[in-house]
Amino acid sequence: MTWTIVGMTRSEVRALESTLRFLVSNNFAGSVIGKAGQVISEFQVQSGAKIVMSRAHEFFPATADRIVLISGTVSAILTALHLILSKLADDPRRVETAREGELDLRIVVPHRVCGAIIGKAGATIRSVFSALN
Numbered sequence: 001m002t003w004t005i006v007g008m009t010r011s012e013v014r015a016l017e018s019t020l021r022f023l024v025s026n027n028f029a030g031s032v033i034g035k036a037g038q039v040i041s042e043f044q045v046q047s048g049a050k051i052v053m054s055r056a057h058e059f060f061p062a063t064a065d066r067i068v069l070i071s072g073t074v075s076a077i078l079t080a081l082h083l084i085l086s087k088l089a090d091d092p093r094r095v096e097t098a099r100e101g102e103l104d105l106r107i108v109v110p111h112r113v114c115g116a117i118i119g120k121a122g123a124t125i126r127s128v129f130s131a132l133n
Contacts, residue, residue: 014075021108022081023065024088029053031091032068032084039087047080048072060108067108 024032033040033053044051049072054060060067070080089103109117118125 014073014078016074017072018074018077019069019071020077020081021067021069023060023063023106023108024053024068024084026056026059026064026066027093028088028091029056029066031087043080043083043087047076047083049076049080051080051084065106 031039032043034042040051040053043049049070052069052071054067056066058067059065068084070077070084072080085103085105116124119127
């Protein structure tokens with residue numbers, strides 16, 4: 001799948017500053033944080049992104065999930081996300097999904113951009129799913 005932003009090269013897109021929010025089960029938050037924050041600090045150094053996780057008692061509404069916020073360049077965010085997802089995939093406590101090797105990832109998207117993701121009559125989201133399958 002190829003994503004394009006009109007008038008920008010791939011390297012210009014990767015250099016944009018952005019933020020990504022997603023949810024991690026409270027049961028697995030410790031894997032991402034590590035003892036005394038060692039793992040999350042290491043991931044920040046390796047990726048160049050800032051990674052923040054909500055406190056132990058701060059959950060996304062109506063869930064037992066913690067919020068992970070990654071900010072930096074698109075390139076740094078993608079690297080940090082890869083490091084975090086790899087760590088979660090290697091956690092022996094995680095429940096296997098219907099297809100082996102998959103992880104359940106819930107991304108927090110502001111309401112104002114949902115329409116752009118879904119597209120007119122669902123066209124954009126359908127094309128994303130088609131490209132992934």
